[in-house]
Each structure stands twice: as C-alpha cells, then as structure tokens.
Amino acid sequence: MTSQDRNARFARALIELRSLILKGEFAAGDRLAETGLAERLGLSRTPLRQAMDRLVDEGLLERIETGGCRVASFGMDDILDAIELRGVMEGTAARLAAERGADPDLAARMEEVTDALEVAVDPDRFDFRAYVRLNAEFHDILAHLAGSPIVAREVERACRLPVASPTAFLQGQEVIPDFRDSLLRAQVQHRALTQAIAAREGARAEALAREHARLARENFQYVMMKKPDLAARVPGLSLVAP
Amino acid sequence: MTSQDRNARFARALIELRSLILKGEFAAGDRLAETGLAERLGLSRTPLRQAMDRLVDEGLLERIETGGCRVASFGMDDILDAIELRGVMEGTAARLAAERGADPDLAARMEEVTDALEVAVDPDRFDFRAYVRLNAEFHDILAHLAGSPIVAREVERACRLPVASPTAFLQGQEVIPDFRDSLLRAQVQHRALTQAIAAREGARAEALAREHARLARENFQYVMMKKPDLAARVPGLSLVAP
DNA sequence: CCTTCCTTCGCTGTATACAGTATCCCGCAG
DNA sequence: CTGCGGGATACTGTATACAGCGAAGGAAGG
Numbered sequence: 429m430t431s432q433d434r435n436a437r438f439a440r441a442l443i444e445l446r447s448l449i450l451k452g453e454f455a456a457g458d459r460l461a462e463t464g465l466a467e468r469l470g471l472s473r474t475p476l477r478q479a480m481d482r483l484v485d486e487g488l489l490e491r492i493e494t495g496g497c498r499v500a501s502f503g504m505d506d507i508l509d510a511i512e513l514r515g516v517m518e519g520t521a522a523r524l525a526a527e528r529g530a531d532p533d534l535a536a537r538m539e540e541v542t543d544a545l546e547v548a549v550d551p552d553r554f555d556f557r558a559y560v561r562l563n564a565e566f567h568d569i570l571a572h573l574a575g576s577p578i579v580a581r582e583v584e585r586a587c588r589l590p591v592a593s594p595t596a597f598l599q600g601q602e603v604i605p606d607f608r609d610s611l612l613r614a615q616v617q618h619r620a621l622t623q624a625i626a627a628r629e630g631a632r633a634e635a636l637a638r639e640h641a642r643l644a645r646e647n648f649q650y651v652m653m654k655k656p657d658l659a660a661r662v663p664g665l666s667l668v669a670p
Numbered sequence: 671m672t673s674q675d676r677n678a679r680f681a682r683a684l685i686e687l688r689s690l691i692l693k694g695e696f697a698a699g700d701r702l703a704e705t706g707l708a709e710r711l712g713l714s715r716t717p718l719r720q721a722m723d724r725l726v727d728e729g730l731l732e733r734i735e736t737g738g739c740r741v742a743s744f745g746m747d748d749i750l751d752a753i754e755l756r757g758v759m760e761g762t763a764a765r766l767a768a769e770r771g772a773d774p775d776l777a778a779r780m781e782e783v784t785d786a787l788e789v790a791v792d793p794d795r796f797d798f799r800a801y802v803r804l805n806a807e808f809h810d811i812l813a814h815l816a817g818s819p820i821v822a823r824e825v826e827r828a829c830r831l832p833v834a835s836p837t838a839f840l841q842g843q844e845v846i847p848d849f850r851d852s853l854l855r856a857q858v859q860h861r862a863l864t865q866a867i868a869a870r871e872g873a874r875a876e877a878l879a880r881e882h883a884r885l886a887r888e889n890f891q892y893v894m895m896k897k898p899d900l901a902a903r904v905p906g907l908s909l910v911a912p
Numbered sequence: 913c914c915t916t917c918c919t920t921c922g923c924t925g926t927a928t929a930c931a932g933t934a935t936c937c938c939g940c941a942g
Numbered sequence: 943c944t945g946c947g948g949g950a951t952a953c954t955g956t957a958t959a960c961a962g963c964g965a966a967g968g969a970a971g972g
Contacts, residue, residue: 434737434963437926463953472927477955481720485727487820494934495676495954509820513762520758578729578751578831589820676933679956705923714957719925736964737924 437471441479444469449488449499452666456501460489486588488664502590502668507648510589515641517586518567523634524574526625531575535626538569542622549615559611560598566618567594570637573625591664597647599662607647614643679713683721686711691730691741694908698743702731728830730906744832744910749890752831757883759828760809760836764875766816768867773817777868780811784864791857801853802840808860809836812879815867833906839889841904849889856885 433439445465454460460480466473480497483489487510489497525531530538541562548559571583587593597607617640624633651658651665659665675681687707696702702722708715722739725731729752731739767773772780783804790801813825829835839849859882866875893900893907901907 434735435925461953473954474926474928478720478723481723487823493676496934505818506820509818512766513821513824516758516762520755524754576747576751578748579755581729582755582828582831586824589824677955703923715924716956716958738964 435475437475438478441469441471441475442482445476445479446483446486446488449483449667450663452660452664454499456499456667456669458499459492460497460499462496487590488667499667500590504649504652504668504670507591507668508645510586510592511641511644511648513589514586514592514594514644515638517583518570518641519634519637521570521574521579521583522621522625522637523630524576524579525570526628526630526633528574529628530573530625534569534573538566538573538622538625541566541569542618545615545618549611554608560595563598563614563618564595570621590667591648591662592644594641594644596664597644597651597662606650610643610647614640617643677717679717680720683711683713683717684724687718687721688725688728688730691725691909692905694902694906696741698741698909698911700741701734702739702741704738729832730909741909742832746891746894746910746912749833749910750887752828752834753883753886753890755831756828756834756836756886757880759825760812760883761876761879763812763816763821763825764863764867764879765872766818766821767812768870768872768875770816771870772815772867776811776815780808780815780864780867783808783811784860787857787860791853796850802837805840805856805860806837812863832909833890833904834886836883836886838906839886839893839904848892852885852889856882859885 448454462473462476462480466476469476480489484491484497488500490500492498545559545562545566547553548555548562567587571580571587574580617636621633621636621640624636651662652668652670659668690696704715704718704722708718711718722731726733726739730742732742734740787801787804787808789795790797790804809829813822813829816822859878863875863878863882866878893904894910894912901910
C-alpha cells in the first residue's frame with residue numbers, strides 16, 4: 429500500500445470530492461454513485477464513502493432515504509443562515525477571549541496580522557493575495573484566541589458550512605472593484621475587534637464579530653442579485669437556487 | 671443480509687458504542703480496538719468504523735496520529751464550554767425565531783408544552799417523567815422554531831457535544847432534592863422565553879436562552895464538586911477529570 | 913538489574929467480494 | 943400517446959481479505 433500519510437486516501441477523497449462539488453461539477457440534486465466516483469478519483473469505495481459521510485455532515489451532500497447521496501441544494505436563506513451562524517460562533521469566540529483574557533502569544537500575533545492587513549488594503553500598496561492570506565490567519569487566530577479547544581473546533585466547523593467561510597468571497601474580489609470598499613470596511617472591523625478584545629469589552633467584541641460576518645452576507649447578496657455571472661467563480665454558489 | 675432499515679448496522683453501532691462510552695465502560699484515554707469491539711457488538715468493522723468516525727466528530731473519541739481512536743477525556747472547562755456553546759446556539763435559535771417570527775404551529779405547541787411543564791413542576795402534582803419528556807420537546811421545538819433547517823441542525827449538533835444536552839442532568843435529579851429548585855427556575859425561564867419570542871423580543875429571547883443553559887452549568891458544577899459519587903449516574907461524567 | 917534492539921503479533925487503513933434492493937427501461941394495455 | 947407492470951441492471955450497505963506499520967515483549971549486552 430502506498431500510504432505516505434496514515435489517511436492519505438481518505439484525505440484525498442475528501443479534498444477532491446469537496447472541490448468537485450464546490451466547483452459546480454455536479455448539479456444540485458444530482459445523485460452521486462459511489463462506483464463511478466471511486467473510479468474517477470482513482471481509489472476504492474471505502475475511503476470515498478468516508479469522505480461522503482463527512483460531506484453529508486458538512487451539509488454539501490444529503491443522504492437519500494432509499495440509499496446513497498445527492499448533492500445538496502440551497503436557497504439563499506440557507507446561505508444567509510450559515511453566514512449568520514458563522515458570525516454567531518466567531519462572536520462567541522471573540523466574547524470569550526475578551527471575558528477570559530486572550531492567549532498572549534495569539535493576541536500579539538493578532539495585532540501583527542491586523543497591522544499587516546492595514547498595509548495590504550492601503551490603496552497605494554494594495555496587495556490582494558496578502559490580504560487573503562492574512563484575513564484567513566486573522567480568523568484562524570480568533571477561533572483559538574479564547575484558549576478553548578471546543579470553541580475553536582466549533583467555530584471552524586461553522587466556517588465549513590456551505591459558503592460561510594470568511595474566505596468564501598475572496599476568490600472573485602480581484603475582479604470586482606465594488607468589493608474594494610468592502611475590504612476597507614472589513615479592515616476597520618478587524619482593528620476594532622482586536623482592540624475590543626484587548627480592552628476586555630466582551631459585548632462589543634461579540635457584536636463586532638457578528639457585524640463583520642454581515643459583510644459576507646452583503647457580498648453574497650450582491651453577487652446573487654447583481655452579478656449572477658460571477659456565481660460560477662465563487663465556490664459553491666452554483667448550488668444556490670434563487 | 672438482515673437489513674430492516676437501510677443503515678441498521680451502522681445505527682446500532684452508533685447507539686450502542688455511544689451508550690457504552692457515556693456509561694463509562696471505558697476509561698478516558700483508552701484505545702478502542704476495532705477488531706474486539708466489532709466482535710463484542712456483533713457486527714463487522716465497516717459499520718463500526720463509520721460509527722467511530724461519527725463519535726470522533728461528536729467529540730467523544732479522539733483520533734490517534736499513529737492510527738486508531740481513543741476515548742476522549744475532558745476537563746471541567748471543556749464541559750462548561752460545551753454548555754456555553756449550547757446556550758449560544760439555542761439563544762440564536764430563539765433570537766431568530768423572535769426576529770423573523772416563529773412558525774405558528776410550533777409556537778402554539780410550544781405554549782402547550784410550557785403550560786404542561788408548569789403542571790409537571792407544581793409541587794402538588796410533581797411529575798418528573800413528564801417533565802423530562804416535555805423539557806426535551808421544548809428544546810426540540812426551540813431548535814426548529816425559526817424555520818431554518820440549518821439553524822436547527824446546528825442547534826441539535828451543539829446538544830450532542832459531550833454532556834451539553836438539555837437533558838443530560840435530568841437522569842439523576844430524581845434523587846437529588848436540591849435539583850427540585852433548579853426545575854422551578856428552569857420553568858420560569860421556559861415561560862419567559864416563550865413570551866419573549868411571541869413578543870418578538872429577540873435580544874431578550876437570546877439572553878434568556880443563554881441564561882437557561884447556565885442551569886446546566888450549575889448542575890454540572892454541583893455534581894462535580896459536591897456529589898462526585900453521582901457522577902457515575904450522569905452519562906459521560908465519568909470521562910471528566912477534575 | 914536495567915537498557916536496548918529485534919522480532920513477532922496485532923491492528924489499522926484500504927481494497928474487494930457479496931447479497932439485497934431500488935431504479936430504469938422496455939413492452940404492453942388502455 | 944400515455945400509464946403501468948416486470949425484469950435486468952446497477953448501486954448500496956455490509957462483510958471479509960490483505961498489506962504495511964506500530965506496539966509490545968523477549969533476548970542479549972552493559
């Protein structure tokens with residue numbers, strides 16, 4: 429067996445299948461036949477089934493009562509709810525970090541990241557790739573800031589809900605000038621959130637994190653209503669019905 | 671193959687294994703060998719592995735880097751965090767139900783259940799079994815009240831975090847007179863929550879649901895500190911290290 | 913007596929085999 | 943032309959086979 433990692437096959441199945449689904453390779457409601465998929469991905473049904481179970485849990489697939497799985501379909505409401513929940517979870521992480529005191533190392537790194545984000549969104553030195561990377565790190569730190577493994581786990585889980593990730597709408601922003609403004613507003617919130625946590629202002633930190641997630645909501649609605657042609661570029665948006 | 675249900679083997683494996691773990695059949699940190707367990711449960715490794723994957727996701731098991739699973743161990747902090755998150759999720763369900771308007775049928779049923787709970791905790795007509803059943807239904811309704819499948823899913827998921835379920839501490843209450851008072855306070859909150867949602871008071875509903883979860887926190891701390899001998903009766907508490 | 917290395921056993925992850933059932937397609941009747 | 947069995951097909955859920963790696967235990971040396 430060619431196993432470099434302990435779970436190499438399963439990990440590959442999960443990543444590749446999730447990628448295929450988000451890429452819109454299948455239509456919403458399509459039934460996924462394990463046999464064909466396994467062959468297509470070049471592995472056996474066992475790790476593939478494992479991956480499908482996981483994707484059912486993430487919400488990208490639905491189990492069929494009669495057997496098998498189909499690709500889930502979402503209404504706009506579902507996506508908005510998922511984003512709302514991500515905001516609630518990040519808000520909780522922020523509040524707990526403020527109330528209990530943040531992990532010092534992480535807090536320091538969070539300040540650095542916030543400063544770096546400031547530079548990245550500066551119109552003179554605008555650096556989109558850096559922004560995407562730093563933004564992802566910011567949200568990752570936030571999840572762990574309260575020092576609670578359980579909270580971190582569940583925040584990260586909320587980010588895996590369909591199209592709810594903090595980075596979900598950063599793929600297409602390069603080409604949407606209107607989103608530049610959204611980045612600036614996001615950065616104001618990053619800064620305020622960092623300060624609120626440092627000042628132990630739990631309620632404010634929670635409210636800021638929730639409001640921060642609303643940006644994703646705005647971006648989502650903007651894409652769906654004004655630029656439906658862009659939906660193909662944002663992973664997963666092809667599964668959203670109007 | 672004796673398949674009454676489509677997933678009979680897997681479902682049985684999940685229920686029985688979870689029950690064994692919560693019952694304290696294994697010590698925290700024990701490695702679970704699939705071979706032996708499969709034989710013990712009378713099924714093959716395939717559905718058992720599926721169940722173990724699920725329990726890893728629920729947090730009862732931990733994957734070992736080198737392969738296999740072990741029974742997770744929790745600190746008191748972990749349980750408190752899990753309860754906190756359950757409160758946050760139920761609070762969100764309550765807030766959204768208030769803000770968006772609750773499903774009329776469910777709202778009506780919730781009133782009925784609240785009235786019935788009132789009767790069940792009446793000292794003259796105290797009915798513990800009815801309370802347990804109605805309380806479970808109350809929380810189930812709450813999860814679905816906003817009419818959002820995503821929210822309902824995630825609320826229910828938060829209730830599966832270790833010892834975070836609204837019913838987790840209702841097993842032993844029969845024998846702990848001190849908990850009678852806790853039931854009365856819980857019922858005051860049930861009533862207030864129902865009214866807040868009906869009155870579209872989102873912030874109040876959210877705060878009430880969070881505070882309601884704090885009762886579980888109190889019960890947990892009471893059992894751990896004052897009545898450690900009772901820990902054996904509450905499912906899962908044997909895995910909690912002081 | 914303790915430590916260290918090697919061997920052996922056992923366990924995991926993956927692939928495959930098997931049995932039962934839903935699904936699909938076709939022919940036929942209305 | 944449409945709706946409805948009926949059989950073949952294919953797919954799912956479960957069991958088992960297999961290969962490689964880890965863990966434990968014993969032998970040998972310090």
